[in-house]
Amino acid sequence: MSTDPPTGSTPTPVRREGGRSARVREAVHRAVAELIAEQGPEHLTMPAVAARAGVNPTTVYRRWGDLHRLLDDVAGVRLRPDDPAPDTGSLRQDLLLWAEQTRTTITTPEVLALLRASVGRAATTPGPSPRMAAREQQLTAVLAGAERRGEPCPTPQQAMDHLLAPLYFRVILGLGPVTADYARTLVEDLLRNYAR
Amino acid sequence: MSTDPPTGSTPTPVRREGGRSARVREAVHRAVAELIAEQGPEHLTMPAVAARAGVNPTTVYRRWGDLHRLLDDVAGVRLRPDDPAPDTGSLRQDLLLWAEQTRTTITTPEVLALLRASVGRAATTPGPSPRMAAREQQLTAVLAGAERRGEPCPTPQQAMDHLLAPLYFRVILGLGPVTADYARTLVEDLLRNYAR
Incomplete structure (x- = not known):
């Protein structure tokens, strides 16, 4: 057939x-x-x-x-974040804003489907999706700003491992609701454990 | 055509x-x-x-x-972990063993491809892969053992967020080498930040 x-x-x-x-x-x-x-x-x-x-x-x-390639193409074009990296002058506020913007965006059905497709696409083309890389750059920019101001801050890797990774991981795998409280806890824990 | x-x-x-x-x-x-x-x-x-x-x-x-469905089927059948959850009598030792077993397994090309395919499959069928769920159960068993012995320990969610999530996230997205030192650091940080 x-x-x-x-x-x-x-x-x-x-x-x-x-x-x-x-x-x-x-x-x-x-x-x-x-x-x-x-x-x-x-x-x-x-x-x-x-x-x-x-x-x-x-x-x-x-x-x-196939559908995965199509979704990946759509993700690359339509879903670059158009919200700029937060820049309030406070690392805590910037991270809380970043986490909530990111959480809100990646839990919408369209974006979630595109993210999952991008990860699945890595089965044949390794590397992060364009969308993921843009979010990572925002987070790195927030940390760089805090460092310039002399605020104690985590390293980019610590922020990736303990804020971005659990947020995306829970959302992408559908491991239960990802609430604003959950995102806030990740930020507060990151600061308490690594920004000192 | x-x-x-x-x-x-x-x-x-x-x-x-x-x-x-x-x-x-x-x-x-x-x-x-x-x-x-x-x-x-x-x-x-x-x-x-x-x-x-x-x-x-x-x-x-x-x-x-398609290839994603095939890989997902293969993942479900062939790749359930056959190593039992570590049970050394020490939470630190159990977590270090679990992290290293998991790291070694999920970084092999065959398992990695299957994991990525399983996540991509969640684009149409949400929920974690069988393989991921089995690793999560192992981690939960390790924590339950420590709790029975009266050791201070993180919650299952903290262990998922700050050990399992970053480990899988880095591997699945191909964000650079995932070394034994990296896995060990995740374990030591988890214990220092949450088991007290």
Whole structure:
């Protein structure tokens, strides 16, 4: 019944983003976002995305290969954080804001589905997702600011290990609700244990 | 060129594990393990697995749908930890042994690829992988033993957040080498910060 889906090629080669190719990509990306928001990520399929985007399914398979590659492409383009790194002049306030912004963003169904897909994609392409790397850079910027002001602060690795990692880990693996209190506790523990 | 690969159905329905079906599954699982060990997970494809297993590619696509579902099935069957939870009579020793066993296991290419695939699979089926859950149970058992002996110890959530989460997070995302020293530091920090 089925023949081999395309494998092994880069799903989105560098090309001029104009004309039909760019319009298809935008329509498909928007369809992914809409379907995840409406039905949850577990019902997303390539044929449903193609139907919503008004594109032939064969086009979607040929360009993206499978759902994980498609989600990864969407994550790279649509989900870079557009909130700047907090810069209140206080490390505690900056970290609390960063943690809450991050928590709120990564627990929305669309972003969560894209994050999980990016991690799964690392099965064939190791390395963090663009989105994850951007959040890490924000955290590093917050710490660098505190260090310039002479505040005691954890190292970037300690902040990654004891704030970013548990936050993302719980969310990505679906290990129960990730509340504002939980995020706050991670920040307070990080400061108590490492910023002294 | 390509038609829709099968989607939406459970890749491995409950069935009697006898006869041809069981032999195909075993051959395909073994092929996945061998190919990952020989070539690295990034070169794994469904056609290559089928060829190594001596099975028609159509059979593999029909039964597992895509590479992520196949890897998830392999993870569930082949990779439950067979090392028992450490029980030395000392929380520190138990945690150091657990961390090093876990680190050694999850950094092998085959296990790592399967872990990543399991997380990616959560894009459509939330919840931790069987393998992850088993490691969590080991950690909980270690803490329960220490509590029975009256040793000061962290809560299971603190151990998950500050030992298991950073260890898995760094490995799964490929954020640089995860050394024995790194695992040991996580254990010592956990005890210093939370077991008192």
